[in-house]
Amino acid sequence: MPAGHFTDQDFEDKVLKQKGVFFVDFYADWCGPCKISGPIIDKLADEYQGKLTFGKVNVDENQATSQKYGVMSIPTVVVLKDGQEVDRMIGFAGEEGYVKMIKKALGE
Amino acid sequence: MNEVRKVIIIGSGPAGYAAALYNARAALVPLVLAGGKWGGQLMLTTKVENWPGSNEGIMGPDLMEKMRQQAKKFGAEIVDKNVTAVDFSKRPFEIHLGGVPPAGGPPSEVYLAEAVIVATGAEAKMLEVGEEKFLGRGVSTCAVCDAPFYKDKITFVVGGGDAAMEEALALVKHAREVIIVHRRDQFRASQIMQDRVLKDHADKIKVIWDSQVAGVAGEENLTKIVVENVKTQAKQELAVDGLFIAIGHKPNTQIFKGQLELDKKGYLVTRWGDLGNFPTQTSVTGVFGAGDVVDFRYRQAVTAAGFGVMAALDAERWLEQQG
Numbered sequence: 001m002p003a004g005h006f007t008d009q010d011f012e013d014k015v016l017k018q019k020g021v022f023f024v025d026f027y028a029d030w031c032g033p034c035k036i037s038g039p040i041i042d043k044l045a046d047e048y049q050g051k052l053t054f055g056k057v058n059v060d061e062n063q064a065t066s067q068k069y070g071v072m073s074i075p076t077v078v079v080l081k082d083g084q085e086v087d088r089m090i091g092f093a094g095e096e097g098y099v100k101m102i103k104k105a106l107g108e
Numbered sequence: 109m110n111e112v113r114k115v116i117i118i119g120s121g122p123a124g125y126a127a128a129l130y131n132a133r134a135a136l137v138p139l140v141l142a143g144g145k146w147g148g149q150l151m152l153t154t155k156v157e158n159w160p161g162s163n164e165g166i167m168g169p170d171l172m173e174k175m176r177q178q179a180k181k182f183g184a185e186i187v188d189k190n191v192t193a194v195d196f197s198k199r200p201f202e203i204h205l206g207g208v209p210p211a212g213g214p215p216s217e218v219y220l221a222e223a224v225i226v227a228t229g230a231e232a233k234m235l236e237v238g239e240e241k242f243l244g245r246g247v248s249t250c251a252v253c254d255a256p257f258y259k260d261k262i263t264f265v266v267g268g269g270d271a272a273m274e275e276a277l278a279l280v281k282h283a284r285e286v287i288i289v290h291r292r293d294q295f296r297a298s299q300i301m302q303d304r305v306l307k308d309h310a311d312k313i314k315v316i317w318d319s320q321v322a323g324v325a326g327e328e329n330l331t332k333i334v335v336e337n338v339k340t341q342a343k344q345e346l347a348v349d350g351l352f353i354a355i356g357h358k359p360n361t362q363i364f365k366g367q368l369e370l371d372k373k374g375y376l377v378t379r380w381g382d383l384g385n386f387p388t389q390t391s392v393t394g395v396f397g398a399g400d401v402v403d404f405r406y407r408q409a410v411t412a413a414g415f416g417v418m419a420a421l422d423a424e425r426w427l428e429q430q431g
Contacts, residue, residue: 031253032151032169060256070329072257072350073244090244094144094190 002042003054008064011057016083021052021105023098026066026076028059033092037075040095044102051106079105112200112220113139115423118191119227119360121148122409123399125175126416127225127423132182134424139219140179140186141203147172148229149357149400150409152250154278159409171409189217196224196367196392222430223394223423226364226376227416230357230400230407235266239324239351246330251275251352260284261349264333266321268292272354273301276313279352286313291320291338324351359401368392376402386426388419394430396423 006014006024015022025041027034038056045054059066059074069078069085079087079101087101115131117124120142131138150156153168162171180186195202201224206216232249234240239247248254251265255278263283265275268290279286288305294317295302305313316335322343323334330351336343359375361368369377369391376397379389388396398419399412 028256030154032147032153032172033145033253035169035173036146036151066257070245072246072329073248073254076244092145095188096144 001046001049003045003056006055006057006062006065008062011062011065015053015055015080018053019082022080023052023054023102023105024078024080025054025056026059026069026071026074026078027056028074031074034075037077037092040098041077044095044098048102052102077101081105110218110220112222113137114221114427115139115223115225115420116141116201116203116219116221117225117227118194118203119143119148119225119229119399119401120146120176120186121150121172121227121229121399122175122413123227123229123401123416123419124148124225125172125179126413127227127398127420128179128184128186128416129175129182130417130420131225131424132179132184134420135183136424136427138179138184139221140184141191141205141219142176142186142188143190144188146176146186146188149231152253154252156409168409175413191363193363194224194367196395199394201395223396223427225416225419225423226368226390226395226397226401227399227412227419228360228363228401229412230359232353233356233358235321235353235355237321237323239321239330239353242324242326242330242351245328246326246349247324247351247353249353251278251354254350254352255279255282258283258350262347263287263350263352264289264321264346264348265352265354266290267354267356268295268297269354269356270297270301271356273297273305275352275354276305277301277309279350280309280312283350288313288315289319289321289335290315290317293317321351357400357407359404361401368395368397373404375404378402386422388415388422389426394423394426396426 077089114136115138117140128140150168155165157165193204200220203219259282262285265288322336325332361374378397390397396419398415
């Protein structure tokens with residue numbers, strides 16, 4: 001199952017008020033590197049299903065959330081645990097880079 | 109033992125994929141080691157208007173995706189991993205993805221090839237005044253990527269070539285102020301790009317001539333830069349939200365040091381004067397070079413693709429000669 005989407009309207013309820021680990025990908029349709037990172041994040045969402053939640057935030061449509069997290073370059077990935085930011089990667093990290101972040105967040 | 113490939117292509121910009129297309133059509137089943145971040149510099153652009161035959165223009169990332177699919181269609185294999193080391197003193201050539209293993213240690217992921225095409229391209233040069241720690245937090249080398257985050261902000265562009273003009277034009281749509289800092293008293297950008305900046309947007313884009321950025325400061329995000337006049341050495345501290353660096357490129361040849369001849373600036377040296385033989389050949393027989401990693405003069409997507417084709421044809425003929 002590919003990663004779902006979060007919006008300004010549901011970010012609080014679906015992410016911040018939830019327990020567990022969230023992997024949030026800030027992206028835009030016009031961003032070249034996002035075309036590479038997007039499918040990789042979908043693939044990881046599939047592989048890690050049940051262990052953590054993946055979601056994408058379109059920065060053009062959800063400016064409040066993007067600004068709240070100080071996103072100034074995309075792709076930016078923010079990892080949250082029980083609603084708190086625990087890790088962040090600005091720029092495309094490659095599949096290996098994302099896997100490292102996931103393992104760190106899961107304590108593996 | 110690992111399978112020995114006919115051709116391995118390192119790099120996935122226009123040069124790499126064009127080489128792959130030609131070698132694939134010659135039934136050499138080339139392997140492209142494309143890197144985790146494949147596609148090269150065109151992935152950081154928007155509309156490409158000078159790709160011949162594409163009259164409406166084409167988005168850079170879309171063009172690269174198409175070139176990739178085209179190479180695949182004819183049988184090229186593509187692996188999206190970074191090469192970390194090469195050993196061109198051995199035959200077949202060794203290409204490592206996890207570094208050369210220590211003696212007696214576990215083997216790293218290694219690929220073997222009779223011929224190699226190096227098309228690793230170039231990347232943006234930095235100022236090296238401490239700005240790297242603000243990358244993505246006020247410092248950027250890609251305005252077309254990041255400009256929308258600088259709505260109504262104060263932005264500076266450093267540089268005077270076409271790339272710097274393009275950065276300024278990308279920013280002008282969003283930012284409150286765009287100020288170009290250039291170390292000379294005129295730009296070296298093409299006339300059409302200069303006109304777009306200096307004439308069409310004279311109201312919004314300012315230029316600080318004869319100057320360079322000598323320092324940066326900020327807590328979490330960049331907030332200030334020091335601009336120094338190179339003639340008078342006078343310095344001024346200016347408030348900034350975004351600093352966009354477009355001062356040229358450096359070739360990606362780190363992993364080839366000590367393996368292939370490089371020039372003073374690190375560009376790969378090929379036998380360009382030797383048109384009777386293999387003009388794209390490097391200092392090692394059987395290793396060819398193409399695109400921005402070799403070419404500091406033309407640096408266009410189209411010329412890079414052309415160079416890639418030349419290297420592919422040279423590699424093919426060279427392999428035939430080896431029998």
